[in-house]
Amino acid sequence: MKVAIIGGGVIGALTALELTRYECDTVILEKASDVSAGGASKANSGIVHAGFDATPGTNKAVFNARGSAMMPQVCQQLDARYKRNGSMVLAFSKRESAGQQKLLNQGLANGVEGLSIITGDEAREIEPALSKEVISVLWAKTGGIVCPYSLAMNAAASAKKNGAQVMTNTEVIGIGKADGAFVIATTQGEVEADYVINAAGVHADKIANMAGDDSFSIIPRRGEYMLFDKKIGGLVSHTIFQMPSERGKGVLVTPTVDGNLLTGPNAQDLSGTNKEDVATTSQGQDYVWASARRAVPGLTRGELITSFAGMRAVSNTDDFILGFSTVPRFINAAGIQSPGLSASPAIAKHLASLVASAEQLPERARFDPLFTSIPHAMEMSEAELHALIAQNPAFGNIICRCETVTEGHILHAIQDGATDIDGVKYRTRAGMGRCQGGFCMPRVLEIIALATGQNYTSISKKGGGSYILTAERGATVG
Amino acid sequence: MVNVDLIVIGAGPAGMGAALAAKKHGVKDILILERADKAGGILPQCIHNGFGLHYFKQELTGPEYALRFARQIKEKQINIKLSTMVTGITADKIVTAISKADGLIKYRAKAIVLAMGCRERARGAIRIPGGRPAGVITAGAAQRFTNMEGLMPGKEVVILGSGDIGLIMARRLTLEGSKVKAVCEIMPQSGGLQRNISQCLNDFDIPLMLSTTVCEIHGSERVTGVTIARVDDNLNPIEETRQYIPCDTLMLSVGLIPENELSQGAGVSLAANGGAATDKYMHTNVPGIFAAGNVAHVHDLVDFVTEEAEEAGKNAAKFILNKKLDGKGYAFREKKTPSSAPLDPNEKRLICIVCPVGCEMSVYFDEGGNIASIKNNRCKRGLAWAKEEFTAPKRVLTSTVRRGNKWVPVKTKGAIPKALLFDAMSALKKISLTGNATVGTVVAPNIAGTGVDVVLTDDVEQ
Numbered sequence: 001m002k003v004a005i006i007g008g009g010v011i012g013a014l015t016a017l018e019l020t021r022y023e024c025d026t027v028i029l030e031k032a033s034d035v036s037a038g039g040a041s042k043a044n045s046g047i048v049h050a051g052f053d054a055t056p057g058t059n060k061a062v063f064n065a066r067g068s069a070m071m072p073q074v075c076q077q078l079d080a081r082y083k084r085n086g087s088m089v090l091a092f093s094k095r096e097s098a099g100q101q102k103l104l105n106q107g108l109a110n111g112v113e114g115l116s117i118i119t120g121d122e123a124r125e126i127e128p129a130l131s132k133e134v135i136s137v138l139w140a141k142t143g144g145i146v147c148p149y150s151l152a153m154n155a156a157a158s159a160k161k162n163g164a165q166v167m168t169n170t171e172v173i174g175i176g177k178a179d180g181a182f183v184i185a186t187t188q189g190e191v192e193a194d195y196v197i198n199a200a201g202v203h204a205d206k207i208a209n210m211a212g213d214d215s216f217s218i219i220p221r222r223g224e225y226m227l228f229d230k231k232i233g234g235l236v237s238h239t240i241f242q243m244p245s246e247r248g249k250g251v252l253v254t255p256t257v258d259g260n261l262l263t264g265p266n267a268q269d270l271s272g273t274n275k276e277d278v279a280t281t282s283q284g285q286d287y288v289w290a291s292a293r294r295a296v297p298g299l300t301r302g303e304l305i306t307s308f309a310g311m312r313a314v315s316n317t318d319d320f321i322l323g324f325s326t327v328p329r330f331i332n333a334a335g336i337q338s339p340g341l342s343a344s345p346a347i348a349k350h351l352a353s354l355v356a357s358a359e360q361l362p363e364r365a366r367f368d369p370l371f372t373s374i375p376h377a378m379e380m381s382e383a384e385l386h387a388l389i390a391q392n393p394a395f396g397n398i399i400c401r402c403e404t405v406t407e408g409h410i411l412h413a414i415q416d417g418a419t420d421i422d423g424v425k426y427r428t429r430a431g432m433g434r435c436q437g438g439f440c441m442p443r444v445l446e447i448i449a450l451a452t453g454q455n456y457t458s459i460s461k462k463g464g465g466s467y468i469l470t471a472e473r474g475a476t477v478g
Numbered sequence: 479m480v481n482v483d484l485i486v487i488g489a490g491p492a493g494m495g496a497a498l499a500a501k502k503h504g505v506k507d508i509l510i511l512e513r514a515d516k517a518g519g520i521l522p523q524c525i526h527n528g529f530g531l532h533y534f535k536q537e538l539t540g541p542e543y544a545l546r547f548a549r550q551i552k553e554k555q556i557n558i559k560l561s562t563m564v565t566g567i568t569a570d571k572i573v574t575a576i577s578k579a580d581g582l583i584k585y586r587a588k589a590i591v592l593a594m595g596c597r598e599r600a601r602g603a604i605r606i607p608g609g610r611p612a613g614v615i616t617a618g619a620a621q622r623f624t625n626m627e628g629l630m631p632g633k634e635v636v637i638l639g640s641g642d643i644g645l646i647m648a649r650r651l652t653l654e655g656s657k658v659k660a661v662c663e664i665m666p667q668s669g670g671l672q673r674n675i676s677q678c679l680n681d682f683d684i685p686l687m688l689s690t691t692v693c694e695i696h697g698s699e700r701v702t703g704v705t706i707a708r709v710d711d712n713l714n715p716i717e718e719t720r721q722y723i724p725c726d727t728l729m730l731s732v733g734l735i736p737e738n739e740l741s742q743g744a745g746v747s748l749a750a751n752g753g754a755a756t757d758k759y760m761h762t763n764v765p766g767i768f769a770a771g772n773v774a775h776v777h778d779l780v781d782f783v784t785e786e787a788e789e790a791g792k793n794a795a796k797f798i799l800n801k802k803l804d805g806k807g808y809a810f811r812e813k814k815t816p817s818s819a820p821l822d823p824n825e826k827r828l829i830c831i832v833c834p835v836g837c838e839m840s841v842y843f844d845e846g847g848n849i850a851s852i853k854n855n856r857c858k859r860g861l862a863w864a865k866e867e868f869t870a871p872k873r874v875l876t877s878t879v880r881r882g883n884k885w886v887p888v889k890t891k892g893a894i895p896k897a898l899l900f901d902a903m904s905a906l907k908k909i910s911l912t913g914n915a916t917v918g919t920v921v922a923p924n925i926a927g928t929g930v931d932v933v934l935t936d937d938v939e940q
Contacts, residue, residue, distance in 0.1 A: 227602070276698065279609040306602030308610060378565075382574070386582040393578035398513065398563040402739075421612075436600035438616045442623055456629055461612035465699035468612050469623065470656075470726065471630040 003355055004029055004184055004193035006172050006207050009041035010148055010344045011333050011351075012199035013155035014074075017369060018352035020162035022361035027193070028156065028164065029186060031171040033463020034423045036152035039201040040340070042426070043225070043278065043310025045265065046256055047239055048144035049339040050087060052107025052115060053249060059320040061110045064339040066346035071146060074345045078158055079373045080151040081257035087143030087239040088123060090295055091136045096243045100138040103244075107140070114141030129235050129296050143239055147257045148341050149426045150373070157416055158371035162364075166417070167191075169463060172200075175210040182211070182329070195355050197331045202275045202313045204321075204334035213325040216334060220275045221248075221312040223265025224284035226292070229303040229434050233259040240295050248312075249338060251291035253299070258429065263292035263299070265310065278309040305434050312337035322347060323354065331355070374412045376429070378404045399447070400440040402433020410444060414451045421445060422462040441468075483507035483798050485573050485587040487564050487740065490519020491780050492771025492787040493593035494547035499791030500591070501554050505798055509585065510551070510558040511575050517551065517558060518544030519595055520618070521780070523625045525887040525935065526646050526876050528673075532781035539876055541887045541936035543780060545917055567592075567744040569764050589766040589794040592741050592754055593787065596734040596772040598643075604732050606638075608695030611702075617643040617731040624650055625878055628885040632727025636704050637661040638692045640668035640675070642778070644731025649678035653877065653903050658684045659723055662706055664691040664713055671778065672829050672838075677873065681896060691715060695728060704728055734776045741769065751775055758807025760790035761797075768794045775810050782811045824850070828867060830860040839864050871896045876935070877903060879921060881911040887935045888921055894928040901926040914939045 008030030032038030054060035075082035315335025395408035431437030489512035524540030770790035872893035
């Protein structure tokens with residue numbers, strides 16, 4: 001019994017881990033050079049939503065509530081950074097205040113605890129940076145923040161430890177059937193599987209089509225973000241939303257689990273051919289900036305360290321498409337836009353159980369989901385760090401100055417599967433600080449080259465054609 | 479906890495200058511903590527010349543300038559710990575450092591000189607919209623790859639920002655065979671030294687596009703091009719002037735930011751420029767903590783960093799020895815602002831590079847394009863140089879040569895004809911060194927038949 005999961009984002013990785021509970025073979029097929037590297041799991045708000053946004057009874061509502069409740073424990077098991085910081089939805093007018101009451105009722109119907117509506121003044125007692133124009137606030141104590149890519153990467157690493165196979169640089173180009181099994185054509189050759197789980201994000205409709213399921217379509221919705229230095233990471237402690245519209249939850253301002261301040265996203269629907277165009281635009285940046293300043297007027301641009309865009313996969317039903325397709329043994333996990341990250345642990349459990357109960361798979365005796373990432377140098381006590389350096393001096397060699405990332409940490413990330421600059425960056429935070437890799441990128445490149453035996457010139461930023469260097473010196477002048 | 483009289487953070491020109499001055503003024507127990515595996519700060523990768531004209535009255539390359547101080551540090555037996563990263567400083571002057579050799583170690587100092595330098599402003603801080611491909615690189619990172627690692631960051635390059643590092647790298651990449659298509663500068667004038675515009679851009683016909691910025695980056699995996707546009711008086715791009723330039727690299731030289739995260743941790747106040755605020759004795763608001771060099775303000779010339787650091791080191795010594803801080807102190811020196819463009823169409827201006835005075839001379843041409851007269855030179859040497867500059871220009875060439883899997887910096891001992899620069903580069907590529915040698919050792923006599931030798935600009939050992 002073999003299950004192929006197409007897509008190594010947070011849904012694919014967590015589902016793979018859930019499947020390794022059972023007696024079956026699991027393989028993740030990921031197009032990009034790394035798990036959690038290509039799509040929505042890498043660039044999103046990193047929010048665990050309390051669960052009051054979705055219409056009661058929808059998949060979004062059901063799985064958000066369940067996933068959000070599971071998240072603390074899943075993050076603890078997988079050593080992914082998570083914090084229950086609470087969230088606030090701001091109202092600037094009486095009309096918006098009335099809308100808050102509706103959200104509150106919806107939250108109660110969805111089973112969300114810890115919801116209340118407070119006045120603007122009460123909210124400013126808790127969050128002094130909020131605009132004076134705010135007249136009331138829906139306060140959700142159970143809202144949280146999570147590091148989406150460490151959740152996905154650690155889940156994939158844990159799944160691997162439990163026997164799953166992870167194939168990167170493996171793009172699915174066709175799905176056929178032979179002797180009752182799926183034959184999946186990929187850029188790395190054919191892969192056979194009894195079940196296929198389609199977790200291909202913005203490409204999920206294309207993948208379903210390959211298998212003969214044309215029941216839904218996916219619209220890529222781009223969202224731009226601005227990320228600020230840790231120096232102002234404490235400007236707000238809650239995740240600050242404005243009132244949602246039909247295009248989503250609007251621009252938020254939030255601390256991240258790593259201590260930065262993040263704002264975004266806007267919402268821009270792209271045509272179907274542009275599914276990976278995560279370019280930022282000046283209009284998008286201006287919109288995000290103006291919206292963020294409306295909520296938190298004290299925000300200053302001086303501490304901006306980077307801007308980026310991510311892509312949400314919006315289905316034509318506007319709900320998560322979960323479960324068996326019209327094609328036998330083909331399971332969709334499509335249209336997983338917000339609150340998809342919050343819902344992901346529950347979705348993964350659900351998808352795995354679909355396969356397990358259909359096949360009556362026995363549980364494996366030796367399943368151990370626990371994954372421990374190398375602690376960050378700055379998270380260790382001084383005595384612990386000193387002892388670690390004595391044991392392995394590479395932990396005394398600091399490569400990334402802004403984020404205090406050591407050579408030992410980077411070598412560990414390479415062992416965990418990082419093959420390029422971004423793979424190291426998303427596992428260690430090297431290059432994520434205020435200088436954005438200006439100092440450490442050449443050194444990270446050297447460490448990858450030496451550790452993997454590759455040429456310097458063959459090391460890329462994020463696989464494919466994203467090479468960093470064009471030549472070794474001496475080869476360019478005739 | 480280890481007690482030390484003076485801790486200097488950083489072994490760049492500021493740190494070494496401060497330590498040497500403190501030693502001279504009576505401090506015996508000094509420790510320099512340096513994160514790199516070599517002293518010199520950023521200077522070892524600045525293989526070009528133009529350093530030392532004010533301080534040493536002669537023109538040196540970056541490695542040569544650094545070596546002069548590094549040798550003195552050794553001679554005066556000042557302790558230095560390399561590959562050691564300071565991760566924290568407190569207001570009561572406890573310094574936490576991490577290294578392979580010592581693990582995590584704490585020092586208590588009587589005084590501290592902050593000399594951490596600065597870092598480059600990155601893409602995020604200047605908000606260029608577009609994709610996030612590989613191939614967007616700061617000038618300093620490109621310089622490190624090219625000069626220290628022997629690796630090329632790009633083939634077809636657009637540079638944004640005309641600061642000195644960007645200009646220097648435009649020349650360096652051109653000499654190494656890359657095509658620098660344009661240098662865009664959002665301001666109406668360049669922030670770089672006049673002579674760098676002359677010797678790094680004009681020499682190689684690289685266009686300097688003023689009041690122009692990069693308004694979009696194209697490419698998803700690697701840069702495929704940039705869109706540039708002229709800007710209006712408010713520095714906003716003018717739509718109609720948008721122009722696409724295909725390239726594989728966007729190099730940024732858009733400013734330097736003093737690196738003061740450690741300073742702030744110790745409670746040091748920052749000035750409006752982001753640098754550690756000091757009085758004229760380079761003393762910060764925290765008693766016993768001094769600051770010098772680019773950590774206080776970004777300097778144009780390293781010579782002035784050294785002078786400022788000597789003041790800081792001297793005063794740190796006085797502080798340790800319980801003497802009063804007095805004397806005239808030190809005032810931050812900015813470079814001469816470039817003069818306005820000449821009004822006379824037959825006039826060209828150039829800044830003399832013969833001596834540190836740096837006269838700005840006016841050279842007048844006759845109808846036939848010959849030199850009619852030269853004014854504003856203060857000596858005859860300048861006159862001769864200006865004539866040569868317009869008839870048979872010569873340049874000192876700096877580059878690197880291979881030594882095993884490393885690269886070491888070299889220069890031509892004197893200027894060679896500008897027309898032979900690329901011939902000399904080709905000849906240097908064939909050289910491969912072995913063994914140890916000291917600065918000044920000839921590695922290629924009579925390069926490209928110019929009669930000029932190529933010499934090492936650093937000690938080479940190990």
